[in-house]
Amino acid sequence: MNFGFLTPENMALLTDLYELTMADSYYRAGINDFTTFDLFVRELPENRNFLVSCGLEQILYYLENIRFSKDAIEYLRSLKIFSEEFLGYLKDFRFGGEVWAIPEGEIYFNQEPVIRVTARRIEAQIIETFLLNIFNFQSMIASKSARVVLTAKDKSVVDFSARRDHSTDASIKTARASFIAGCVGTSNVLAGRLYGIPVIGTMAHSYVMSFPNELESFRTFAEHFPENTVLLIDTYDVIEGAKNAIIVAKEMEKRGYRLRGVRIDSGDLAELSKKVRKMLDEENLNYVRIVLSGDLNEYKIEELLEKGAKADVFGVGTEMGVSKDAPSLGGVYKLVEDKGGPKIKLSTGKITLPGKKQVWRVVKDGIMIEDIICLEDEPPPSKDAYPLLVKVMDRGKVIIDYPSISKIREFCISNYSKLPEEAKKIRGEKWDYPVKVSNKLRRMTEKLEKMIHYHQ
């Protein structure tokens, strides 16, 4: 039985074959100048007005630790494609480049370089696939989760997606990205262990069914977890379930404990939650929280709140964990400068902005007004602007004190308050935040376009 684990030793092989064949060819041709590549998203996905940067910590880990093990090199040799010179080079391969990035938890938009890598061409090339895999996924989830969290307003959102995420790594990275975007925790225990995210859980229908009746199942659980009981009340009938929960809550009070909550996972959540809230309040159990779950997403949460649903916590699974309404993010990684100077890619009308760049954000009265993509050496475009790209790695070493996940989460939530109201809308016409290009960068781009046309 072979599971197929990603490990620190084999992660260098998680790359498209062509990254390595191109690298071999560059090596043999003696082409290994310093280059700059930009990771960016050309267009916002459907249903997205903004994106949240996420995944940088995993990318920096990878860049600091990428090695080609003996086993990896043996495997590459067995393919009978690569030159021995190149395989020898890989033996001592290290990433020694410089990285600038928009920090995790920051909001970004289309065309903006989120990660900017300057390194020798072979180093910059080999890392492409892994960087895109990590960033495209985590940023997609953080961006989706941001919509869910913003729509839920003062209610809490918990990640319940582990069973539907795209494989094991996706489940722990979804917990991470959605926590950064403002979820209060995850049901995924491993994500709790690995990242220090609060883990949260209730009970399943099968638990309730494992006892002669619902009341007995509730009593047993409350006895075992006096501080941590959230009762699932919809296995048979929600109103009967609420009555049983009230009985147990009163029994707990007598023992000096408090029932933490009840969960409703099916039926008309708006109506049922109102009835259950009323029943609880009439018994002076206003401290018992109501958790709603069951195929939720930001659209359903908006409807529930409009209908006056009484929820304290939303458990959100599949729809957030696979970003169902936009299940891929098309980040790309493009050469923008090499020893010949700034470069643009022009195939099929897709323009890449050339050169080393900085993104400036203009904020007025606490609200984001516009972003301006400039060349690196341009002065700030306005006194209300601050730069988004931060130098995070030099000569292959992380040069910042990497923030804790709680700090990243706080930073992310603080950024929501700068978003224009239109950006937070989840329905209706697409809204475009103004992303501008400086005059200097525009002139350079136009000049390079003409040169390429001439060259052809």
Add this chain to the structure above:
Amino acid sequence: MNFGFLTPENMALLTDLYELTMADSYYRAGINDFTTFDLFVRELPENRNFLVSCGLEQILYYLENIRFSKDAIEYLRSLKIFSEEFLGYLKDFRFGGEVWAIPEGEIYFNQEPVIRVTARRIEAQIIETFLLNIFNFQSMIASKSARVVLTAKDKSVVDFSARRDHSTDASIKTARASFIAGCVGTSNVLAGRLYGIPVIGTMAHSYVMSFPNELESFRTFAEHFPENTVLLIDTYDVIEGAKNAIIVAKEMEKRGYRLRGVRIDSGDLAELSKKVRKMLDEENLNYVRIVLSGDLNEYKIEELLEKGAKADVFGVGTEMGVSKDAPSLGGVYKLVEDKGGPKIKLSTGKITLPGKKQVWRVVKDGIMIEDIICLEDEPPPSKDAYPLLVKVMDRGKVIIDYPSISKIREFCISNYSKLPEEAKKIRGEKWDYPVKVSNKLRRMTEKLEKMIHYHQ
């Protein structure tokens, strides 16, 4: 910098918290009878007429190797939720159950138990999240890939999805699942290393742009990889690119080599491929294959073939790797029997078929006619029927010689020939394959429904 790897030592923690709290409660309540759980899909996802079983090998690896390490138990203790008795129990936890499964590469439908677990309740409960995570993902990808492969007919399909898959594990498991479903290989080198899948690659636009002109880039690559050159001809202009490829192909012939192919990644792929095929054939380069890529899926491949596109290979990325038109599979895992006998779940009108079951497939003239879900002890429903569920694990040990991935792939492809033509259609109205329930099983289900209603 913390990446967060899944390892054999920590994989037991990849579970929803409630699996462990319920298990603790069962343990303390002395509820640990033998139970049977079915993993099944209630309804086929949108745009799917059939599903392909996939992921069993990873599930069996997990079941054979799941352990709670000292570190895992320390972490659980730190949560201050669990009883010391239960943490002590976890120290020696092993999965010792029996597993029946529909083999990987077999076709299955809604309501059919694909994996049937019989084990002590706590063991059967703890494994739920992991089993669902693995199976839902790999089966979703195999089912999507099957559509792509069937639509491509005699043309080859290659997995190019690594940069857009949902994290690292998804990328290697996508390569695995899509290969099983009939792809000829993947660009993902790690998947090649881990599973023995053929790895395939061409070159990127950035490579072509790294040379003074296209011809020089082609020449250099062909010189370095005389046996493995596929030239990307759309960086500047496809027709000019084809001319340059022909020059290089002729030069290779003189050196005793053959250009393997050209790739077109943008533009009107149908028209361009026809023109390029003609240009190549006129130069007696009929052996040079044409690879098409660029946001392909089964719908676009069907259109391309209808328009007479000249393709030998389709490189398919994002759309297959995230199963874009149906990005989640809703497999569930439900209790169907315990010491009290067969069980059904009845919340919100979702019926679960009770008891230990077998699925029989009736095949006539080589075509699948219907499936019949029976109780385990029923005789075959017809002489043309064969059982789909196979016993694969006993007392926690795998009891079959697990097939190689090539064998699983052959088996999968052989199953396509049994599919009714309607099932292979990718557009149009939803088509339902007949999945029946035996009279005996139906009567048992009805009886249990009545009992539950009475019980309430």
